Amino acid sequence: MIPLLRNTSQQKPLFHIIHEDDRYLLNTDDAEWFQVLYHFRYERYVGFGVDYYNALHEFNQKQAREREERGVEGEKDARETKEEARQRLLFSRVTMQAEGERGEGVLFEVKREDLSLSGVSPESIAPGKVPFRFGGKKPKCFFALLKSFIGATIMGFPAEPEKVYRLLKSNPSFARVCGFIPRHVRDEYCSEHIPSLRKLEQFDQIMKESGIWARIKVEEVKANITSGIIRKENELVGDTTHYYAYSGFETVVYKDASGKEQKKSQSKVTKRCGCEDKQGCSHSWGLSDDGAGTIVKSGGKMYWGHKASVLGYPRQGIPLDARAIKDAATFDGMTLYPHVKEVFEMYPEIQPSVERVLYDSAGDSDEIKKKFREDLGIEVKVSFNPRRKKEITEDLPRGIDKITPYGIPVCKAGYEMEYQGMRYEHEKFIYQAPKDSDNAPVCRACYHREDCCPNATGGRIINISFDLLPHIDPKDPPMAKRYKAIMSRRPAVERMIKRLKCDFGDDRLTKRGNDSFQAYLDKTMIAFHVLLRN
Template sequence: MLPISQIQINQKPLLIHTVHEDDKVLLNTPDAEWFRALYYFPWEKHRNFGAEYYDALYEFNKREERKRLKNQPQKQVVLSQSKEDARQELLFNRATMQVDKEKRGDVLYEVAAESKQRMVSPLSISPGVVPFRLGGKRPKCFFALLKSFLGTALMGFPCEPEKVSMLLKSNPSFVRVCGFAPKGERDEYCSRHIPSERKLQQFDQIMSEWGLWDKMKIALVTENIETGAIKIEKEVVGDTTHYYAYSGFETVKYKDEDGKEEQKKSQSKLTKRCRCQDRDKCEHDWVLADEGAGTIVKSITKMYWGHKASIVGFPRQGVPLDARAVLDGPTHDGETYFPHVEKVFDTYPVIEESVKRALYDSACDSRDLKDKFMDKLGLELKASLNPRRKNGITDGLPRGMEKITPYGVVICNGGHEMDYKGMRYEKEKFIYHAPTDTDGEPVCSTCLHQVECCPNSLTGRMINISFGLLPHIDTEDPPMAKRFKAIMTRRPSVERMIKRLKCDIGDDRLSKRGNLAFQAYLDKTMIAFHLLLQN
């Protein structure tokens, strides 16, 4: 007798295709890119993911059945660890509480996909055709469920089950292009009917836990690189952004290494993943209600409770290559860039040989980090200057000069910024020259301070600044140079990538908790972006 997984049922495809008038209108509407992307959705390329989903669905149903049949102990077991002890232990297990930064381990979140048996053949499924199993209801079509999530993101809504359900219940054209059919009040169950919100939540949970969103994202980016939709560049750019967490926090007091007790740190509240009536005495462990969330400090007056994401992409095209959740929200931005670029190179080795430079903001202005990029990845790291709270210099300046800013900009008494021209290495001097006006003449000729500054100069004032006055300036790569400024003009392109992922096809306020759900949210927005790029 053949096992259930090998029984094949021939399902005849639909031979009648109805075309609605409003579908024709949407196909010719410039503002309905979402409809064209779903109408011409290349489902053949996603057959492997569909087969993996049906296998994961089978494993998921068996797992839930085992939970229902599992005998729960009747007597309550007193928990050996108190809530306060669990709170302190979870606090010191966080990445940002590790004293030795080199031993922190992974800074970025990695999806631990569950293993499963391969039983469904990719060639046996298609839109409307699902694998056969003895017992149970016929499952919903994978391709219809997938299109409903991606279509929600393409329309600018967060690709979460509640938003997907809302659109399926209110937009008939969206229902048809996804592959569903409306359900009447007295209709019996049919796999083509609009799924319930609970079924959409189950689909999203399976795709997240088994790492299918991440696999689909990698496949789309790889395809866009191979087909030329993404041109390989010589530079990559990165930055981090925050999403508002769907949770609260509490302030935890702890002792530091010196035994001082007045140390405080914000942390997600504790909970238990069980339904026991008396959680204080049950045997289950305390866990963080929103793992990965933390206080993200932008400035002294700007602090946010949320999750942090790292973005890496190509600056000239403004195309993100990867979006990755940071394991602990308060992690410093300078610690996320290197492991993320390394992860991108491992995932897409075709771009590693072409990329020669990495761009970032002042969070990565570190000589040790620049050496690490060059030694391990062979990349030149360009970062905006971080003066590290240095004040402007007003003493020991050449005559006629008012101050030197912490960024190496010299300002004269006339309020003009001197142009940086280069340096004399043998004399250890930076060279500055007076700027010119719109007519090409030096501004010194009309300056009120010319008499005391440069009375005999015809070409404008030229000064030399000793290296010692600007010890924090890297003489091998001074940020005042025109070449450095020209390169760094491409760094803000990552802000446009963040805006597209965070605002155009998503939302900055999360509706789920935990790093797993946050990473899945980032993967779904990346999939929608690169699907739109293909169209």
């Protein structure tokens, strides 16, 4: 199928072939991917296409230089043993640094190359039209390659070259709407032929290393905010999630500051060179899967994987950013402030409207709340977690059996008392007995009434001293209806994670390294916001 959107300087197609299956896919609700790709506005991505062709040229030049330099031995005077490298890499991790030295560098930073100095002009590219280069084969169309990755993600497949290649080979409609033709159509080489797996891998690598995936993600979100598709809210919600790593780990023994032996899991140490004698060659050691770590969940469950921080709008359920964390073993509470700060830097238009950030109990820290309040002027609301607090069973009012760690009194009949407010001058929390289905106090028919509240006509009312619940902040008690109403919106981030992690991909990675993981997150975010706009 010939793309309808072409540059005005190009010859208009004399014939336009309509395929029956294309017509069907355009008129069915179950083929959103086809409609998005068919009406794809390539003008939005011309600047990225220019940068891609420039990066492709630099990539080819770099590959040629490496082929010429291959076999040239490097310096052999500075060698590092594998154990020395293992210890060096261990202590360079974020989770092994002192808290004061970590700063805000817990999030992975995408390297962005300067591709402005180039010979490719925006007028020289369009769907089916690629820039002219002296020597070498004609490159594949950037827009066709981009559509194939976005389309595969919208269809629910991981945006990885292997999956994209299978779809292009097995789905003729998908290949046509992306802008490719089968190889048997023309015998000689043609840039419109379905690309090989190697070409798709090369495209993904260039887009990742040059930071184009990350830049497209930011522009997609900005476009949806500017156009009003995403409405500004006064709250942000965040959380972390893990993806299973495509690697193994080893246990490293080290000595802490006091000289005591400790153990920590770490990705295996390797060299990326092709030397036969890796122990003796001069190339440097590195982690086989940098960023992977042991992620501890509730209940003592542990996973080996990568961790990502997700931020979005809770009422609309729209993620604004997903960022890889440098070390997956990093405590969740350390990622919230730097991520919110970077989101405000990427999208400054949303900062004035944000008044509150919702997070889980990992953000329940006076230091974190103070930092948000003083630096950004917003408050942090977190899910209440009493942690190791036990039930209170002593010095209780008459008829009360216990007070749960969450600050809820339970009477001897098993009813939970409802929070009503507080007498702040007397430092007392106020609770009242609940009502039954007939809107009558449960105390009227209770067999403990004579011992508990024989003279109460409207149900038992009790006062609990602040001192009895020292772990609950009287200024913001989690038992209050307002607190519960606000925190009822926090689970929206779980739905965002589910969409990015399951609907637009897979939670099991097929590549290693933080750069590949971040590119994977960026591709799912791009597909989400492209589909949201369409």
